[in-house]
Amino acid sequence: MTAGAHEVNFDGIVGPTHNYAGLSFGNVASMANRAAVSSPKRAALQGLAKMKFVASLGARQAVLPPHERPHLPTLRRLGYAGSDGDVLGLARRTDAALLAAVSSSSAMWTANAATVSASGDTRDGRVHFTPANLLSNLHRSLEAPATARVLRAIFSDERRFAHHDPLPAATTFSDEGAANHTRLVDARGGSGAELFTYGSSGDDASPRPAKYPARQTARASRTIAFMHRVQRAVFVQQSPAAIDAGAFHNDVVAVGHRDLLLYHEKAWVGAGECVEALRQHVPGLRALEAKERDVPLADAIASYLFNSQLVTVAGGTTAMIAPMESHDNARTHAFIQKLLADGVISHAHFVDLRESMRNGGGPACLRLRVVLTEEELAATQPGVLFDDALHERLVAWVERHYRDALAAADLADPKLLEEGRAALDELTRILGLGWIYEFQK
Ligand code: SUG
Numbered sequence: 001m002t003a004g005a006h007e008v009n010f011d012g013i014v015g016p017t018h019n020y021a022g023l024s025f026g027n028v029a030s031m032a033n034r035a036a037v038s039s040p041k042r043a044a045l046q047g048l049a050k051m052k053f054v055a056s057l058g059a060r061q062a063v064l065p066p067h068e069r070p071h072l073p074t075l076r077r078l079g080y081a082g083s084d085g086d087v088l089g090l091a092r093r094t095d096a097a098l099l100a101a102v103s104s105s106s107a108m109w110t111a112n113a114a115t116v117s118a119s120g121d122t123r124d125g126r127v128h129f130t131p132a133n134l135l136s137n138l139h140r141s142l143e144a145p146a147t148a149r150v151l152r153a154i155f156s157d158e159r160r161f162a163h164h165d166p167l168p169a170a171t172t173f174s175d176e177g178a179a180n181h182t183r184l185v186d187a188r189g190g191s192g193a194e195l196f197t198y199g200s201s202g203d204d205a206s207p208r209p210a211k212y213p214a215r216q217t218a219r220a221s222r223t224i225a226f227m228h229r230v231q232r233a234v235f236v237q238q239s240p241a242a243i244d245a246g247a248f249h250n251d252v253v254a255v256g257h258r259d260l261l262l263y264h265e266k267a268w269v270g271a272g273e274c275v276e277a278l279r280q281h282v283p284g285l286r287a288l289e290a291k292e293r294d295v296p297l298a299d300a301i302a303s304y305l306f307n308s309q310l311v312t313v314a315g316g317t318t319a320m321i322a323p324m325e326s327h328d329n330a331r332t333h334a335f336i337q338k339l340l341a342d343g344v345i346s347h348a349h350f351v352d353l354r355e356s357m358r359n360g361g362g363p364a365c366l367r368l369r370v371v372l373t374e375e376e377l378a379a380t381q382p383g384v385l386f387d388d389a390l391h392e393r394l395v396a397w398v399e400r401h402y403r404d405a406l407a408a409a410d411l412a413d414p415k416l417l418e419e420g421r422a423a424l425d426e427l428t429r430i431l432g433l434g435w436i437y438e439f440q441k
Contacts, residue, residue, distance in 0.1 A: 004374050005120060005189070007257070008060040009309070009367040010384070011051050012113070013394065013427075014044040015066030015105030016420040019406045020358060023104060023139045026212030028246040028301070029360035036358065040105070041402035043355030045395065047108070047366060050321070050351050052391045057319055057349075059311040060377075061386035063394070064110050064154075064368065065427055067146045068437045070103040070417060074142055085414040092412035101139035103411040109361045110368040111179040111251055112140065113147045117228040118183060118371035119160070121192050126162045127376060128228035129155065132177030133166040136215040141169070149436045157379040164227050167220055172202060175220035178368055179249035180238075182256040184282045187316070192371075193232040193281035195261075196221035197250035197268065199243055207269065209243040216250075232281040236274040242266050246301045251364050253300060257310035260318055260344065261287045264306065266297045288344060295335050303329040305336070307362030310345070317346035323362045324350045383432025393430055397423070 022034025055061040072084055078098070080087040091099040107113070117128040131147040134140035144166040155161035167173035185192035198221045199214025200206075208214060218235065225233040238250055242264070247253045254263035259282060261275070268274055275287045290300065300306060308322040320339070326332040327350040339345045351363055372380065401423035403416075410416055421439050428436060435441065 005118065005371050006060045006377060008062050008370050008372055008377070009054060010062045010064050010110055010370055011047060011367045012064050012108035012110035013066050014040065014047045014108045014356065015069055016040050016402050016423050017069045017103050017406065017411065017416065018043045018105040018108070018355065019103065019408070019411065021100035021104060021408065023101060024137055024248065024360060026243070026246065026248045027360040029358055033358040035408060037405050037407045039355060039404055040406050041398060041404050044398045044402055046353050046355055048391060048394055048398065050353060050363060050366065051386055052388070053349065053351065054309065054311060054321060055386055057311055057313045059313070062384045063386055063431065064113065064150060064384070065431060065433065065436070066105060066424065067107040067143060068424060068439055069105060069420060070099065070411060071142055072417070073438050074102045084417055088412040088414060088417065096408070099411055100408065102142065104139040106140050107143045107147065108356065109365040111365045112177040112249070113143070113368050114151060114177050115181050115224050115228070116178060116368065116370050117194060117230050118192060119373065119376065120190070120371070121183070121194055121230050121232065123229035123231060124162070126160055127155065127370070127372065128162045128164065130164040130224050130227060131166045132175045133169055133173065134176060135169050135171070135174055136176070136213055146436065150433070153433050153436055154381040154384055156381070160376050160379050167223060172217055173220045173223065174215060174217045175224070176215045176249055179251045179365065180216045180221065182254070182261070183371065184256050184261060184278055184285060185258055186282055186284045187259045191231065193234060193278055194225065194230050195256065195274070195278060196225055196233060196235050197238050198235065199238045201237060206237070207240045209240040211244040212246070212248065214238070214243055215248055234274060234277045234281070236271070237269040239266050239269050242297060245297050248360070251307055252304065253306050255306045255308055255310055255364060257318065258312060259284050259286055260310060261285060262290065262306065264290045264295065264297060264300050265292050286344070290335060295331050299329050299331045303332040304357065304362035305332040307364045309363045309367065313347065319347040319349060320345045321349050321351055321363050323357060324352050324354070325357060326350070381432060383430070397426060397430065
């Protein structure tokens with residue numbers, strides 16, 4: 001890591017419309033839980049508890065706000081007219097799938113919000129941001145404009161922060177953000193190497209998944225590395241077999257932090273060359289491959305073992321924050337115990353994120369990592385930085401505004417829209433973000 005730089009975890013706050021609509025083809029949890037009743041309140045509180053816990057370990061923590069949902073501007077743009085209640089009612093009757101898409105709280109998975117390159121990695125010494133176009137799924141493709149506004153509001157100093165527009169909305173540029181991007185750097189600090197993973201190369205001759213979509217293209221990854229002026233970039237293809245088994249993002253089968261890289265044997269095409277290339281840039285890299293015979297891919301995906309967060313704790317050791325599901329699975333639990341016994345990690349903590357997990361979002365999906373120097377941190381909008389006081393305020397805010405239960409039929413309820421707007425309006429004041437939502441204009 002650049003001397004004096006900190007990895008800050010920007011977690012997405014779960015939105016008031018968190019629900020299970022089965023929107024993500026290829027995300028097995030999302031598909032399996034379609035039409036289940038969700039609890040937005042429980043989901044949001046689980047997320048806040050995770051943030052508080054990570055912060056208590058000494059890691060830097062911050063938040064990103066939910067987006068406005070249901071997104072009325074999208075429905076109106078598509079021809080739905082009348083009062084907000086009319087628009088919602090008509091959408092429900094004529095195209096319930098569209099209503100579900102514009103109602104998703106999916107912006108909570110901020111690992112997909114953007115790709116971020118640390119200033120220590122870029123040629124102009126600025127932190128670079130590109131919001132992900134997320135065009136593989138309609139519900140997620142609606143996120144980029146609000147994400148861009150939020151990131152510009154938080155990182156407004158142009159001398160330190162460079163904001164790029166999302167990549168063009170064509171399948172050749174399909175981009176899912178930081179879930180397919182990992183920064184590795186020597187434990188002593190310094191300049192890092194950025195690992196970009198993609199699911200399809202765009203080259204007809206190369207292997208591709210047969211069942212499920214590849215959500216990131218090589219062209220998107222290479223273009224972002226180019227735009228961000230990344231000095232040391234490495235590219236690797238996700239294995240089609242992993243995508244077809246349900247690893248729709250790389251962070252379901254691999255995780256890296258500083259000089260530690262954990263990945264599944266079946267994660268990539270050509271893992272050996274990839275690790276060699278990384279080692280050229282990060283000589284002290286500790287790369288550890290989980291073998292299929294120890295951790296079958298199916299167990300890794302079902303338990304979200306690799307969707308753990310690795311964070312540096314006091315004393316400079318690495319703690320793992322893993323989903324409860326990886327504790328409950330005997331194979332993945334044994335793997336974690338071995339990491340502890342071998343001193344690869346110093347602590348393993350298991351967190352309950354079941355509400356998010358049922359949509360395929362584990363601990364790592366819920367956070368966007370931004371590596372910031374002290375000066376860059378000082379130039380960051382302070383209202384989003386997390387501490388016990390903000391935690392308390394946000395818990396009270398959730399308790400006041402969020403529903404205990406939500407089913408598909410509730411998405412057309414105009415009261416849900418009003419409740420959400422009241423909540424978000426208050427949140428922008430809590431976080432000091434100014435006007436970021438269309439309804440606030
Ligand atoms: O994009 N699920 C998200 C989960 C994202 C997980 N992120 C990372 N792996 N980084 C997705 O598939 C499901 C919504 C629903 O079905 O209601 C959803 O969007």
